[in-house]
Amino acid sequence: MLGEYPIKGRGAADIAASIERAVGAGELEPGQLLPPMRELAERLGVNPNTVAAAYRTLRERGVIETAGRRGSRVRATPATTGREFIRVEVPEGVRDVSSGNPDPALLPSLAGVFAAAAEQGDREPVLYGDAPVEPELARLARAELDADGVPEGPVAVTSGSLDAMERVLAAHLRPGDAVAVEDPGWGSLLDLVPALGLRTIPVGVDDEGPLPEDVRRALAGGARALIVTDRAQNPTGAALSATRARALRSVLAEHLEILLIEDDHGHRIVDLPLHPLAGRTHSWAFVRSAAKAYGPDLRLAVLTADPVTLDRVRGRQRLGPGWVSRITQRAVARLWADGAVDTREVAAAYGRRRNALIGALAKRGITAHGRSGMNVWISVPDETGAVARLLQAGWAVAPGARFRMSAPPGIRITVSTLGEDEAGPLAEAVASVLGAGGLRSYV
Numbered sequence: 001m002l003g004e005y006p007i008k009g010r011g012a013a014d015i016a017a018s019i020e021r022a023v024g025a026g027e028l029e030p031g032q033l034l035p036p037m038r039e040l041a042e043r044l045g046v047n048p049n050t051v052a053a054a055y056r057t058l059r060e061r062g063v064i065e066t067a068g069r070r071g072s073r074v075r076a077t078p079a080t081t082g083r084e085f086i087r088v089e090v091p092e093g094v095r096d097v098s099s100g101n102p103d104p105a106l107l108p109s110l111a112g113v114f115a116a117a118a119e120q121g122d123r124e125p126v127l128y129g130d131a132p133v134e135p136e137l138a139r140l141a142r143a144e145l146d147a148d149g150v151p152e153g154p155v156a157v158t159s160g161s162l163d164a165m166e167r168v169l170a171a172h173l174r175p176g177d178a179v180a181v182e183d184p185g186w187g188s189l190l191d192l193v194p195a196l197g198l199r200t201i202p203v204g205v206d207d208e209g210p211l212p213e214d215v216r217r218a219l220a221g222g223a224r225a226l227i228v229t230d231r232a233q234n235p236t237g238a239a240l241s242a243t244r245a246r247a248l249r250s251v252l253a254e255h256l257e258i259l260l261i262e263d264d265h266g267h268r269i270v271d272l273p274l275h276p277l278a279g280r281t282h283s284w285a286f287v288r289s290a291a292k293a294y295g296p297d298l299r300l301a302v303l304t305a306d307p308v309t310l311d312r313v314r315g316r317q318r319l320g321p322g323w324v325s326r327i328t329q330r331a332v333a334r335l336w337a338d339g340a341v342d343t344r345e346v347a348a349a350y351g352r353r354r355n356a357l358i359g360a361l362a363k364r365g366i367t368a369h370g371r372s373g374m375n376v377w378i379s380v381p382d383e384t385g386a387v388a389r390l391l392q393a394g395w396a397v398a399p400g401a402r403f404r405m406s407a408p409p410g411i412r413i414t415v416s417t418l419g420e421d422e423a424g425p426l427a428e429a430v431a432s433v434l435g436a437g438g439l440r441s442y443v
Contacts, residue, residue, distance in 0.1 A: 007035075010046055012053035019054070020063050023074055034064065034072045060176045062194020088387060090396040097426070098398040100234065102269070102374060103416040106349060107295050108340035110331065117330035132314070132323035133157050137333040141288070141302040150286050151279035153304040156314055157324045161263055161289040161301045162188055164313075165227065166196065168285040168305065171312035172259045173198055173224055180218035180226040182210055184377065184410065186234045186263075187402040189227065202405045205233065207371045209240040212247040219251065225259040226252075230274055232266030232292070232373025235403045235412035237354065239266065239372040245275035252280040259309075260284040268293030270372045271347040278304075285309055290332050292374070293341045300324055300332055350374050353415040353423070360427035366434060374416040378430065383409035386433050393429040 007022070009015035022028040034040070037055060041048040055072055058064040066072040090096045138155045146152070158164040169179065175197030181189060183202030193200045201223050203214040210228055219226065228248070231239040240248075252260065260281045264274065267288040278286045285305035290298045303313065317323070335341070354370040361368045361378070370376035380386040380400070387399050390411075400410035418426070 007040060007044070009044065009054070010050075012050050012057065015040075015044070015046075015051060015054035016057040016061075019058060020061070023063055028074050030074050032074045034074070036071060060194075060197050060199060062191075062200070087398065087402070088391060088396045091391075094391060094394050094396050095422070095426075096396045097413045097415070097418060098396045100375065100398065100412070100414050101296065101416060102292050103349070106341075106346050106416075107293075108335055110295065110298075110335075113331040113334040113338075113340075114327070116334060117327045120330060121327050126326040128322075130326075132317070134326050134329035134333055136337070137302070137329045140333060140336045142304070145286070145304055148274040148276060150274075150276050150304060151284075151306075153306065154310055156303045156305075156310055156317070157329055158287075158301050158303055158313075158317070159299045159321070159324055160291060161265070161287045162192060163299075164285070164287045164301050164303045165189065165261055165263070166192055167313045167316060168259070168261055168303075168309060169193070169196055169198065169225065171309060171316065172283060177225070178218075178221070178223045180215060180223040182227070182229060182233065183405045183407045184235055184400065184403040185227075186229070186265075190403070190405065200405060202407070204407070205236055205238050207236075207238055207369055208244040209233070209238050210244075210248065212244070212251050215248060216251045216254075219255045219258060223258065225261065227261045227263065228277060230262055230264045230266070230276065231270045231272055232375075234265060234373070235375050235398070235400070235410075236377040237370035237373045237375050239270065239272045240275050240277075242273075242275050245277060248277055249280050252277060256281050258283070262286045264288045265292070266373050268341050268343050269346050269350060269374070271344050272372055279306075282306065283309055285313075290335075293343075293346065294332060294335055298328060298332060300328055347372075350416065352420065353418045356420045356423035357413065357415055357418065357427060360423045361430060364427055364431035366427070366431055370415070374414055376413045376415055377410055378413065378434075379408055379410045380434055381409065383411065386411055389433040390429060393433065395426055395429050 008018045037051040038048050041051045059066060064072050065075050088098055133155060141155050178199040178201050179193050180201045180203050181193060182205045201218040203218055204211040258281055260277060262276060262278055269292045278284045283306055285303060287301055287303050289301040354376055357376055358368045358370055368376050368378045383400050387397060390397050398412040
């Protein structure tokens, strides 16, 4: 069952660590069945309760999963392997539409703003003990948050939205707590939650956002936190509508004690209105990243939250990195203030590319989803086969396994650099691979 790999340990922590090391080293493969608890306990000479505690720790960390009498097995994508490794190697000559990156041609130039920020740094060096947030960036961020109806609150700056969410989750939850997350959803987040020792509860998504009944079921089932993407959801392109937001607010009104985290993934690249949920629960956080509009390498996001949450995040940040570079903050503030990104123009460019592909697919009997942002999601009956055959046809797409838990199979296509003249050939390749019509919805 386990080949020659000997699981070792006398205590639950040692046994769990032994199994996790084997998973990380590839000696225990995804989907591999683990020994029954009593059998392993007898082999190690320990109490079965010790093995049960080890298995429980591994489940909470997202390394293994248990299916009743069918036993425990290594997760298909365990937290130790990382979903980012579920990707397609793109050979030379194959068109890559899998990356999830913005169009470099739509990103602003950084040279001038960083030069100006550095010159200011020479005149006014930032030293230990100085404020962690650039005042102008905080002012600009807070003004837009106010305009969008996000509740009042101070602003913090983190190294991207995932950093913000990790800090907020760690500030409130403990290992074993459950988090309701979108399915399909952001692969890095689906890795982060179990890596923190938390459990994921999947919530279905359609074009208008998380499904209210799924959210209600997850919260009633014990989820202590809910993470929602407001716009340009990755990978489906969903955007929270006014109607869906009202329905979700009604659900949240029944669970005021849960932690709500909102990720405005489409900030500055989507022109659909924001319908925030923030403030409907006692504990909440709202995150906006600079990555999609200004460039991923900036590694900067702004965060606002209820006072207790923000105070905890700032306190822990002070004990770690301290702050995000004020030079970077000043550069982003200049980009923001100068209108370096024309939101309508960028949103329209991505919209034309999405619509061209979705329309071309529709003509061939294939339903695709992409209400906002730079990605299109297509449900497929055989994900592995679809990815492989598209690669042979000259197109590299992202496997849906990177983004889903219990949702049906699918593929993600990033349209950010897709020429409108490429939409037809790509749709024709997808149609040839999948056959006409009959594809399932991702809900």
